[in-house]
Amino acid sequence: IDHGFLLNLLGIGDTTNSIVKELLVANTVDLVDKGSLTEMVAGLELLKYMSSNERHDLYYWQNLTRGTVSEVDYVLSSGIDIVPMEVKSGLKGSMASLYVFMDKEHIKYGIRCSLENFGEFVNPKGKRIIVNPLYAISNLF
Known part of the structure; x- marks a missing residue:
């Protein structure tokens, strides 16, 4: 489903402020499945910024x-490496699946896109996780 069509059905205006208020601000009314909608918008942003x-x-x-x-939301390529990306609609959330995938496939680093600011941390198994805000998916390219 196109995210613009879905937002219209939900009665959310087509302005950036309205979308941010309804989808990305943690204290707004929860939608039916905020996580799935956030993953969809993130996927469309990924496609938007890939080479045309x-x-x-x-x-x-x-x-x-x-x-x-x-499951891991997205698996991207970076040169000869694959990079898993987990999308979160809020500030918190388990990333156990990301850690399992990284261990199983011997992945060097992963990406977490959420409402958090730019950052980086090391997971319990010593793997690097890059934190990228949802609004800045374009920075991944």
């Missing part, structure tokens, strides 16, 4: 091992 000279697809990872539920 070629067709791009978005990829994700899902653990299909029986009895487990884990």
